[in-house]
Amino acid sequence: MAEEKLPRRSEDFSAWYNEIVSRAELAEHSPVRGSMVIRPNGYGIWELMQQALDKMFKDTGHQNAYFPMLIPLSFITKEAKHVEGFAPELAVVTQGGGKELEEPLVLRPTSETIIYHMYAKWVQSYRDLPILMNQWANVVRWEMRTRLFLRTMEFLWQEGHTAHETEAEAEAETLQMLGVYRTFMYDHMAMPVICGPKSDSERFAGALRTYAVEGLMQDNKALQAGTSHNLGQNFAKVFDLQFQSREGTLEYAWNTSWGVSTRMVGGLIMTHSDDDGLVTPPKLAPVQVVIVPIFKTDVEQAVVMGAADAVFRELKAAGVRVKLDSRDSMSPGAKYYDHELKGVPLRMEIGPKDVEKNTVVIVPRVELSKEEAAKPGRKQKLFVPREGLSERVRQLLDALQSQLFDNALARREANSVRGTTSYDEMKALIERDAGFIYAGWCGSAECETKVKEETKATIRVIPFEEFRSAVQPTHCIVCGGEARHEAVWAKSY
RNA sequence: CGGGGCGUGGCUCAGCCUGGUAGAGCACCUGGUUCGGGACCAGGGGGUCGGAGGUUCGAAUCCUCUCGCCCCGACCA
Structure with missing residues (x-):
C-alpha cells in the first residue's frame, strides 16, 4: 500500500503542518470558510490541556462561570480602544426570529464587556473583591487568512477575568497568571517560552499592559501562545464597576484578563513534531x-x-x-x-x-x-x-517528556541571536529566518514600525530579566539612540 | 479586496485542447494466504463529472453566468 510520505519540514513547512493536522486526524476544515472541525485526536489533546490548566486555575483561587456568546453591539463600542481593536473582526447578528433586531448583537470576540457589565452588578464594597473567575468558551473573530488551530474564525479558549481593589493587586494577578501559563508550557507542553511585556503596538485593545509567553517554532517563526492583561480601570470606568473602599470613598475596580486557546495545539505540533509525523509530549498524549x-x-x-x-x-x-x-x-x-x-x-x-x-x-x-x-x-x-x-x-x-523539552530548548537557543548591534546585520538575519533576535530598542514606536515595515519582524516581547542576555545592549539597533530595553524580534504567526 | 490555482466515487488525481455517454491509485466490502518496519491474490460495491443556462443528434469536454474552496499579499490569539 505504501502510504505517501509527509512533505519534509525543511522543504515546505506549511504543507508539512497541514498534512500532519489532516493525516493525524486532528482537525479539518468545515464547510464554512475559516472554521474548523476538531476531531477526537485533536480534541483529546485539548481536553488534557484543559484539565491541567483548570486545576492550576482552581489552585490559584479561581472559579469557573459561563457568560453568553451574544453581546449587545453597544457594549463593544463603549471602550474606545476596544472597539477600534475589534471592529474589523466582528461577526454581527442583525436578524432573529425572521425580524430585524432593534440592536445588533455581536458574537463575542472576547468577553470583557459583558463580564464587567455583570461584575458591576455584583460589586458594592471592597468586601466583594476580588472576583476571580474563568470561563471556557468559544469566540469568533472574522479573519482574512486562517490556518487550522493557529488562526480560525471560531476557536476554543479560556478567558480569566478578575476584579481587584488596587492596581498592585491587579498587576500581581496579571503576572501570577502569566506564570501559570509559563509553568504549563514548560511542564506539560514541553515548550520553552520567553515571557515579558508586549510593546505598546502589540498591546491588547483596552489594556494598560499586556504580557505574553512566546515560543519559537521549528520554522523559526514565533508563536504567541498566551497573553495576560492588566486592564487597569479602563473597563471599570466604562461599565461602572465601582466599589466603596475601606475609607468610604467610591473607587473603580482594577481588572485583569488572561487567555490561552486551541492555538496551543498548533504550537505543540510545530514545536515537537518531525518528518515522521506528530510528536506529543506524554502529559498531553491521549x-x-x-x-x-x-x-x-x-x-x-x-x-x-x-x-x-x-x-x-x-x-x-x-x-x-x-x-x-x-x-x-x-x-x-x-x-x-x-x-x-x-x-x-x-x-x-x-x-x-x-x-x-x-x-x-x-x-x-x-x-x-x-x-x-x-x-x-x-x-x-x-x-x-x-x-x-x-x-x-x-x-x-x-524521560520522554523531559527529552522533548530539552530538545526544544536546545533548538530555541541555537536559533536565538544575541549581541547584534548593526541594523543591516539584523535585516540579514531576519531575511534568512534566524529565529529570536535579541537587540537594543530605544522604546519608540517609530523604530518599531520601521523594522516591521522593512522586515516583517515585530517585537515579540520585552523579556523579563531571567530571559535577557548576559550582556545588555546599550544602543537602539534601529536609530542608535540609547537603548531603554532589550527586545526580542522575530517574524510571527 | 489584489494576484495565482482548483472544483470528476471517501481521498489524490487522469480524461477536457482534437464532444460519442466516466477511468486509475489509495481507501472500503467478501474469501483465502500472510503478519518482528507500510502484505498478496481473487472477487465486489460506490461517482453523472460544484450549480444554472446555452450550443449540438449527442457535453465532464465548447460558450455564458454563478457558487465555493485552496495558495500568495494587506489585518490578527
Missing part, C-alpha cells in the same frame, strides 16, 4: 502507550494476545493511557507507521519471542539520550523485562 501484538499462527496469537491483554490491564491499572491495537488485516509494520504519524509517545511490541523471554520491546517516539543508543539508521529499541513494567513505562514517559 494515548501514551500503544501495544502492538505480533504473531503468525493461531497458537501464537492466543499466547501473544493473552500476554498483551495482561500488560494492557496492568498499565491501565497503573494509570497509564494505554491502547491495545488488535486490528487484524493490518501488519505490525503498518501499525508502527500509523502510530508514529499520530504521535503516540511509546510503542510496545509483544511477540512470541517476548512472551518466551518474559520481556517486551519498547520504542520511544523520539530517541532518549539516556537510554542505549539506536543502531545507525534504526529506531531506538528498548528490551524491557516484564517484571516491574509499569514502573519502567512511567519512567520512560517522564
Whole structure:
C-alpha cells in the first residue's frame, strides 16, 4: 500500500503542518470558510490541556462561570480602544426570529464587556473583591487568512477575568497568571517560552499592559501562545464597576484578563513534531502507550494476545493511557507507521519471542539520550523485562517528556541571536529566518514600525530579566539612540 | 479586496485542447494466504463529472453566468 510520505519540514513547512493536522486526524476544515472541525485526536489533546490548566486555575483561587456568546453591539463600542481593536473582526447578528433586531448583537470576540457589565452588578464594597473567575468558551473573530488551530474564525479558549481593589493587586494577578501559563508550557507542553511585556503596538485593545509567553517554532517563526492583561480601570470606568473602599470613598475596580486557546495545539505540533509525523509530549498524549501484538499462527496469537491483554490491564491499572491495537488485516509494520504519524509517545511490541523471554520491546517516539543508543539508521529499541513494567513505562514517559523539552530548548537557543548591534546585520538575519533576535530598542514606536515595515519582524516581547542576555545592549539597533530595553524580534504567526 | 490555482466515487488525481455517454491509485466490502518496519491474490460495491443556462443528434469536454474552496499579499490569539 505504501502510504505517501509527509512533505519534509525543511522543504515546505506549511504543507508539512497541514498534512500532519489532516493525516493525524486532528482537525479539518468545515464547510464554512475559516472554521474548523476538531476531531477526537485533536480534541483529546485539548481536553488534557484543559484539565491541567483548570486545576492550576482552581489552585490559584479561581472559579469557573459561563457568560453568553451574544453581546449587545453597544457594549463593544463603549471602550474606545476596544472597539477600534475589534471592529474589523466582528461577526454581527442583525436578524432573529425572521425580524430585524432593534440592536445588533455581536458574537463575542472576547468577553470583557459583558463580564464587567455583570461584575458591576455584583460589586458594592471592597468586601466583594476580588472576583476571580474563568470561563471556557468559544469566540469568533472574522479573519482574512486562517490556518487550522493557529488562526480560525471560531476557536476554543479560556478567558480569566478578575476584579481587584488596587492596581498592585491587579498587576500581581496579571503576572501570577502569566506564570501559570509559563509553568504549563514548560511542564506539560514541553515548550520553552520567553515571557515579558508586549510593546505598546502589540498591546491588547483596552489594556494598560499586556504580557505574553512566546515560543519559537521549528520554522523559526514565533508563536504567541498566551497573553495576560492588566486592564487597569479602563473597563471599570466604562461599565461602572465601582466599589466603596475601606475609607468610604467610591473607587473603580482594577481588572485583569488572561487567555490561552486551541492555538496551543498548533504550537505543540510545530514545536515537537518531525518528518515522521506528530510528536506529543506524554502529559498531553491521549494515548501514551500503544501495544502492538505480533504473531503468525493461531497458537501464537492466543499466547501473544493473552500476554498483551495482561500488560494492557496492568498499565491501565497503573494509570497509564494505554491502547491495545488488535486490528487484524493490518501488519505490525503498518501499525508502527500509523502510530508514529499520530504521535503516540511509546510503542510496545509483544511477540512470541517476548512472551518466551518474559520481556517486551519498547520504542520511544523520539530517541532518549539516556537510554542505549539506536543502531545507525534504526529506531531506538528498548528490551524491557516484564517484571516491574509499569514502573519502567512511567519512567520512560517522564524521560520522554523531559527529552522533548530539552530538545526544544536546545533548538530555541541555537536559533536565538544575541549581541547584534548593526541594523543591516539584523535585516540579514531576519531575511534568512534566524529565529529570536535579541537587540537594543530605544522604546519608540517609530523604530518599531520601521523594522516591521522593512522586515516583517515585530517585537515579540520585552523579556523579563531571567530571559535577557548576559550582556545588555546599550544602543537602539534601529536609530542608535540609547537603548531603554532589550527586545526580542522575530517574524510571527 | 489584489494576484495565482482548483472544483470528476471517501481521498489524490487522469480524461477536457482534437464532444460519442466516466477511468486509475489509495481507501472500503467478501474469501483465502500472510503478519518482528507500510502484505498478496481473487472477487465486489460506490461517482453523472460544484450549480444554472446555452450550443449540438449527442457535453465532464465548447460558450455564458454563478457558487465555493485552496495558495500568495494587506489585518490578527
